[in-house]
Amino acid sequence: xxxxxxxxxxxxxxxxxxxxxxxxxxxxxxxxxxxxxxxxxxxxxxxxxxxxxxxxxxxxxxxxxxxxxxxxxxxxxxxxxxxxxxxxxxxxxxxxxxxxxxxxxxxxxxxxxxxxxxxxxxxxxxxxxxxxxxxxxxxxxxxxxxxxxxxxxxxxxxxxxx
Amino acid sequence: xxxxxxxxxxxxxxxxxxxxxxxxxxxxxxxxxxxxxxxxxxxxxxxxxxxxxxxxxxxxxxxxxxxxxxxxxxxxxxxxxxxxxxxxxxxxxxxxxxxxxxxxxxxxxxxxxxxxxxxxxxxxxxxxxxxxxxxxxxxxxxxxxxxxxxxxxxxxxxxxxxxxxxxxxxxxxxxxxxxxxxxxxxxxxxxxxxxxxxxxxxxxxxxxxxxxxxxxxxxxxxxxxxx
Numbered sequence: 074x075x076x077x078x079x080x081x082x083x084x085x086x087x088x089x090x091x092x093x094x095x096x097x098x099x100x101x102x103x104x105x106x107x108x109x110x111x112x113x114x115x116x117x118x119x120x121x122x123x124x125x126x127x128x129x130x131x132x133x134x135x136x137x138x139x140x141x142x143x144x145x146x147x148x149x150x151x152x153x154x155x156x157x158x159x160x161x162x163x164x165x166x167x168x169x170x171x172x173x174x175x176x177x178x179x180x181x182x183x184x185x186x187x188x189x190x191x192x193x194x195x196x197x198x199x200x201x202x203x204x205x206x207x208x209x210x211x212x213x214x215x216x217x218x219x220x221x222x223x224x225x226x227x228x229x230x231x232x233x234x235x
Numbered sequence: 236x237x238x239x240x241x242x243x244x245x246x247x248x249x250x251x252x253x254x255x256x257x258x259x260x261x262x263x264x265x266x267x268x269x270x271x272x273x274x275x276x277x278x279x280x281x282x283x284x285x286x287x288x289x290x291x292x293x294x295x296x297x298x299x300x301x302x303x304x305x306x307x308x309x310x311x312x313x314x315x316x317x318x319x320x321x322x323x324x325x326x327x328x329x330x331x332x333x334x335x336x337x338x339x340x341x342x343x344x345x346x347x348x349x350x351x352x353x354x355x356x357x358x359x360x361x362x363x364x365x366x367x368x369x370x371x372x373x374x375x376x377x378x379x380x381x382x383x384x385x386x387x388x389x390x391x392x393x394x395x396x397x398x399x400x401x402x403x404x405x406x407x408x409x410x411x412x413x414x415x416x417x418x419x420x421x422x423x424x425x426x427x428x429x430x431x432x433x434x435x436x437x438x439x440x441x442x443x444x445x446x447x448x449x450x451x452x453x454x455x456x457x458x459x460x461x462x
Contacts, residue, residue: 074280078271085270095276102284174266193260194267221259 076119079195080126086190087130101126120204177227185220192217257335329441330428332383333403343379343394353380361389365406365438368457375454388412395454402444402454409439431455435462
């Protein structure tokens with residue numbers, strides 16, 4: 074079963090529920106087998122199957138609830154200033170253990186969580202992410218930048234709370 | 236890439252930014268690999284996919300068989316590409332570790348030019364022991380070392396100087412590494428840095444830096460003799 078563990082991990086992060094994630098993975102493979110005619114040979118299989126899983130999630134009850142919780146100024150361009158010496162983010166990351174990072178990831182809005190997982194955990198290229206999420210490459214880059222920033226803010230809040 | 240690398244070495248803000256990005260990537264990678272499917276679910280899925288309806292051979296069955304064959308090919312291709320990309324990922328991570336450490340304000344945790352000080356420092360911190368070479372009259376000098384991780388595998392990271400160039404030497408247990416690596420040295424043309432890697436005594440060594448390929452090879456030979 075191609076990408077089984079990774080798809081399951083990704084599904085859990087989307088749904089926050091193992092049982093629902095199992096259903097999602099089952100549905101993904103069923104749709105992949107059924108709709109294989111739509112897969113174009115020579116294109117990226119991984120992006121294709123992740124797209125199926127994501128679309129299945131978005132049309133599920135949990136997915137509809139999460140995507141209804143907007144808003145995100147996702148396409149706003151913001152100048153990202155270069156860091157000076159050691160950055161607050163690098164200090165935060167050094168002081169944050171794995172649990173804090175997991176909590177910060179969980180608390181991210183869906184759009185930021187999924188793109189960070191696809192980029193950093195699945196190590197997809199921007200092109201693959203663009204295909205899987207059906208968004209332009211420019212949006213991939215700007216959304217990733219905001220997602221990292223929001224994660225950093227989440228870690229900062231946790232550390233302030235102690 | 237070389238231009239970028241040269242700029243990062245000389246620009247404090249950009250090197251700090253690069254370090255933050257590498258640290259964030261690693262933190263998310265570790266935190267993100269959180270969920271694994273249960274054995275029961277895996278078995279259930281395998282049974283579902285393996286189950287075939289009992290019917291006479293017809294167009295539907297032929298199409299289903301063809302689709303299954305294509306998925307097997309897709310799987311094998313994914314596995315092959317995954318293996319190759321896994322190898323490239325290891326090399327890429329080694330390069331990231333090298334850059335991130337040099338950009339750090341404290342690149343080593345044990346500062347010493349004496350191998351008899353650096354080697355015992357690692358005892359109890361990593362699950363293996365390794366030898367450092369004697370450097371007298373070689374042109375190389377040891378700056379120190381630190382612990383490092385490659386995909387959650389603990390290892391040793393040593394930093395050497397030759398001329399104005401820094402060279403990193405990484406040592407890990409071969410069996411703990413996430414991807415199979417070729418025994419042959421990596422071609423310098425494939426990487427921004429010059430690198431050599433080999434296995435010896437159950438340990439995997441990486442020697443990487445922007446020093447010349449000859450210097451990388453010389454330091455690698457010193458380690459091979461010492462091990």
